[in-house]
Amino acid sequence: MALLRKYWLSAFALTCMGFVGVYLRRHLHSLDAAFDLSPARLVIVPIAQLAFWGLTSQLWRGIVMRLAACELTLAESFAQLSLVNLGKYLPGKIWGVVARGAAMQQRHGITTEQVLLATYLEQFFIIGSAIVLSAGLGAVLVDSRWAPAVAAFAIATAVLGAYFNAPVLELLSRIHGRLSRSEPRHRSRQSMPRGIYARYLLGYLAVWVSLGLAYWGLYYSFFSAQVSLREMAGVIVATAASISIGFFALFAPGGIGVREAVSSVVLSRFIPLEEAIFLSVLFRLWTVAVELLTGFSVLWLQGRRR
Secondary structure, three states, rough: HHHHHHHHHHHHHHHHHHHHHHHHHHHHHHOOOOOOHHHHHHHHHHHHHHHHHHHHHHHHHHHHHHHHHHHHHHHHHHHHHHHHHHHHOOOOOOOHHHHHHHHHHHHHHOOHHHHHHHHHHHHHHHHHHHHHHHHHHHHHHOOOOOOOHHHHHHHHHHHHHHHHHHHOOOOOOOOHHHHOOOOOOOOOOOOHHHHHHHHHHOOOHHHHHHHHHHHHHHHHHHHHOOOOHHHHHHHHHHHHHHHHHHHHHOOHHHOOHHHHHHHHHOOOOOHHHHHHHHHHHHHHHHHHHHHHHHHHHHHHHHHHHH
C-alpha cells in the first residue's frame, strides 16, 4: 500500500501517455492536407487557451470554496484540472476525477462527499452551458423551421437548471450518507441562489467561447481565412457540441474519434468538409499537446515537492 501511495501518480501519467501515443500514431497522417499557414495569426490560439485555463480554474476554485469552505489558490485549482485532463485519456474517463479527489483530500482534508458534490456541479455547468450555447447559437445560425423550438429549448435548459440543482445536490448527499453510513453534511451550502447560479452559467458559457476562439484561431491561421462572425460562431458551436457529446462516449478515451466526427459534421455547415476534417484533427493534436504539457508539468512539480 505504501508503494502504491508513492508511485500512483507516475503510473497514472505513464498510462495516459500510452493511450495518447496510440492516438497520435493513428492520426498524424491526417495532417498531410494542404494548408496555408500564417504564423502571425497563431498568437490568437495561446491567448484564447490562456483565457480558457484562467476561467476554468477560477470557476472550479469558486465551486470548491463554496461547498467545502476551504482556501484554494488559483494555481492549485489549475493543477487539479490538469490531473482531470490527463485522466480523460484512460477508458472510463473517471480516473482523472479520482486522482483530483485524492489530491484534494490529502492536501486540503476535503471529504468524499464534498468532492462528489463539487464534481457534480462542475459537470452540470459544463454540460448545461454547452447545451445552452449550442442550441442558442445553432438556432441563430441555421436556417430551419425548428430554430424557434431549439432556441426555446436553450432558454428552458438555462432556467430549469436553477431549480434542478438543489434537489440533486441533496439527493447525492443523502446517497453518499447512506453508502458511507454517515449523515449528510454541509447542507447549508448545497443551495445556490439564482444570482450565483446565473454567474456560474455565464462563466461556463465564456469558457466555451474562449475554447472555441482557440479552435477558430487554428482555422484562421492554417487556412488564412477571412474574419467571419458566422464561421467563428459555427466553430464555437462545434467546440461545445463535440466535446460535450464526446464526454458521454465512455468507451473512447478523451472522446477520441467521437469528438472529431461530431466536430466535422457541425463544421461542414460553415466550411468545406475537407477543411472541417483537417481542423478537427488539428484541434485534437493541439489539445493533446497542451494537456500533456500542463499535466506532466504538474505531476513533475508535485513529485519534486515530495
